[in-house]
Amino acid sequence: MSLKLGVPSKGRLMEKTFSWFEKRGITLSRSGSDREYAGKVEGIDGVSLVLLSAGEIPRELAAGRIHLGVTGIDLVQEKLPRWEQQVEEVSRLGFGKADLIIATPACWVDVDTLDDLDAAAAAFRKTHGHRLRIATKYHRLVREFLTEAGVADYTLVDSQGATEGTVKNETAEAIADITSTGETLRANHLKILSDGLILQSQATLWRSRVAKCDAGEKAVLSELVDQLR
Amino acid sequence: MANRSQIQARAAMMRVRFEAAGAQIVDPPLLQPAETLLDLYGEDIRARAYVTSDALRGEQMMRPDFTLPVVQMHMSEGAEPARYTYSGEVFRRQEHDPDRSNEYIQVGYEVFDRDDPAGADAEVFSLFALQLRGLPLRAATGDIGILTAAVQGLRTTDRRKTALMRHLWRPRRFRVLLDRFAGRKPGPEGRDALLSAENPLDNDIPMIGKRRASEVEARIEALREDRDTPPISDNELAGLETLLNVRETMPFALEQLRDVAVDLPQITPALDRLEARVASLQARGVNVDRLDFEAAYGRTSMEYYDGFVFGFYAEGRPDLPPIATGGRYDALTRQLGNGTEIPAVGGVIRPDLMLEIEEDAQ
Numbered sequence: 001m002s003l004k005l006g007v008p009s010k011g012r013l014m015e016k017t018f019s020w021f022e023k024r025g026i027t028l029s030r031s032g033s034d035r036e037y038a039g040k041v042e043g044i045d046g047v048s049l050v051l052l053s054a055g056e057i058p059r060e061l062a063a064g065r066i067h068l069g070v071t072g073i074d075l076v077q078e079k080l081p082r083w084e085q086q087v088e089e090v091s092r093l094g095f096g097k098a099d100l101i102i103a104t105p106a107c108w109v110d111v112d113t114l115d116d117l118d119a120a121a122a123a124f125r126k127t128h129g130h131r132l133r134i135a136t137k138y139h140r141l142v143r144e145f146l147t148e149a150g151v152a153d154y155t156l157v158d159s160q161g162a163t164e165g166t167v168k169n170e171t172a173e174a175i176a177d178i179t180s181t182g183e184t185l186r187a188n189h190l191k192i193l194s195d196g197l198i199l200q201s202q203a204t205l206w207r208s209r210v211a212k213c214d215a216g217e218k219a220v221l222s223e224l225v226d227q228l229r
Numbered sequence: 230m231a232n233r234s235q236i237q238a239r240a241a242m243m244r245v246r247f248e249a250a251g252a253q254i255v256d257p258p259l260l261q262p263a264e265t266l267l268d269l270y271g272e273d274i275r276a277r278a279y280v281t282s283d284a285l286r287g288e289q290m291m292r293p294d295f296t297l298p299v300v301q302m303h304m305s306e307g308a309e310p311a312r313y314t315y316s317g318e319v320f321r322r323q324e325h326d327p328d329r330s331n332e333y334i335q336v337g338y339e340v341f342d343r344d345d346p347a348g349a350d351a352e353v354f355s356l357f358a359l360q361l362r363g364l365p366l367r368a369a370t371g372d373i374g375i376l377t378a379a380v381q382g383l384r385t386t387d388r389r390k391t392a393l394m395r396h397l398w399r400p401r402r403f404r405v406l407l408d409r410f411a412g413r414k415p416g417p418e419g420r421d422a423l424l425s426a427e428n429p430l431d432n433d434i435p436m437i438g439k440r441r442a443s444e445v446e447a448r449i450e451a452l453r454e455d456r457d458t459p460p461i462s463d464n465e466l467a468g469l470e471t472l473l474n475v476r477e478t479m480p481f482a483l484e485q486l487r488d489v490a491v492d493l494p495q496i497t498p499a500l501d502r503l504e505a506r507v508a509s510l511q512a513r514g515v516n517v518d519r520l521d522f523e524a525a526y527g528r529t530s531m532e533y534y535d536g537f538v539f540g541f542y543a544e545g546r547p548d549l550p551p552i553a554t555g556g557r558y559d560a561l562t563r564q565l566g567n568g569t570e571i572p573a574v575g576g577v578i579r580p581d582l583m584l585e586i587e588e589d590a591q
Contacts, residue, residue: 081324107434110448112417150402167438189437
């Protein structure tokens with residue numbers, strides 16, 4: 001058996017993860033054609049590479065099917081209830097930085113804080129007969145954040161992509177999404193609430209607390225973690 | 230640990246007792262339309278209830294409680310006065326505490342009666358106390374109606390009172406609002422400039438989204454009006470704070486609240502109702518001298534209750550949820566009644582927890 005390391009299977013996230021490991025003496029690569037999701041690990045023995053969508057890595061860690069995995073803090077906290085008990089942070093990788101925020105149309109000059117959002121939501125519901133819609137794919141994190149802040153009269157609508165466009169299309173009144181530079185938000189005439197930061201995320205290496213390790217895998221794990229830290 | 234059939238046997242026994250007290254058995258469906266629940270509780274309910282759906286009926290929720298379907302049933306077909314009892318599973322999503330059940334049995338009793346609210350409150354409480362007799366439990370009581378009356382009688386604008394009422398069940402947000410309305414907390418940066426601007430919407434930001442310019446203007450107007458409204462007086466604020474801190478046995482609590490009524494005379498009718506309830510409880514043999522009353526009780530978890538509230542807690546088992554809870558929910562019947570309403574009070578007991586405590590005691 002070997003230690004399983006889950007890494008995002010495509011794009012910049014994969015490339016940056018590969019180069020982060022490279023700097024620490026471990027070469028990860030995709031084997032065969034570009035379309036094949038198999039890979040190899042050089043620089044340490046007993047580790048096998050599992051290429052996965054970043055969104056699936058939290059679940060695989062929590063199920064113990066991989067021992068280590070690279071994915072965002074946002075995805076771990078959204079997808080894993082009581083995440084601290086299922087995974088442990090090994091290292092923050094310093095890229096893939098993004099903030100999960102709440103944004104409203106910039107033209108809402110009367111709305112600057114969650115307090116304003118709550119008041120606007122109450123009036124909106126009265127005027128339009130339905131609750132103020134917030135488009136997001138981070139349902140759990142956003143709901144917990146808004147509950148904690150005591151915001152009422154809103155509803156979450158699911159948006160798996162192009163979330164910034166939902167306001168102009170009038171399928172939502174506000175959004176909760178990740179942003180790194182804020183450029184897409186500005187281009188879509190949205191602004192971030194001054195106290196609307198839900199979470200700061202970045203690509204992170206996690207260790208599964210539930211994956212079973214035999215003695216050999218345990219030794220490889222501690223060797224690998226030492227080398228990476 | 231008690232097994233399922235023991236729990237069901239206990240539930241059946243308690244339902245028979247409620248039936249003997251005059252209740253009619255009802256058995257609402259397990260699947261409830263999500264829309265009504267969402268309207269009532271807001272998005273928070275999604276974190277607490279299991280949601281499922283089909284293409285025909287849309288979103289459905291696994292029954293998170295009985296009160297709502299029983300009220301709906303009564304409002305559409307019930308005769309008055311009415312007493313109902315039920316026993317069955319409720320389902321609650323658990324995302325934080327794996328030790329809490331996501332499925333358990335509740336046995337309940339609900340009274341819809343216009344004539345004697347104090348008597349109905351006492352009837353429900355004493356029947357529950359009887360069902361739970363002999364167990365090492367502590368009863369807590371409160372009355373949301375006193376706080377409601379205090380807020381509604383504040384000498385300030387209706388807009389402020391509505392905002393406070395809306396967050397009565399969210400103590401932290403309530404506090405923030407109260408501080409702002411009392412002039413203790415400044416608005417966000419740039420707010421003054423916005424409010425004193427001649428044309429706050431005169432900028433080159435495009436208007437997008439369903440919330441129109443007129444709505445933004447209306448809110449700015451509301452904020453201006455609020456800026457020009459004098460703060461809630463220190464006297465009233467101090468009264469509210471004293472009220473929320475009242476925590477005593479019933480007769481002493483009533484005495485303290487009568488003192489609060491010197492500053493907040495608007496609570497006097499609610500206190501008269503409390504006094505009538507104390508008398509009714511006494512008449513039913515409840516030892517009110519030893520019954521706890523907390524003015525803030527029920528504010529965080531019992532959102533549709535608007536009058537008398539109560540709960541029974543296991544002594545020495547703070548890890549357990551309350552064994553029984555209940556209260557008055559007149560406003561809920563108004564909300565679901567399409568123009569009609571009827572005073573209502575009721576509660577639920579968890580037979581599984583009763584059996585657990587009995588095992589502890591042996």
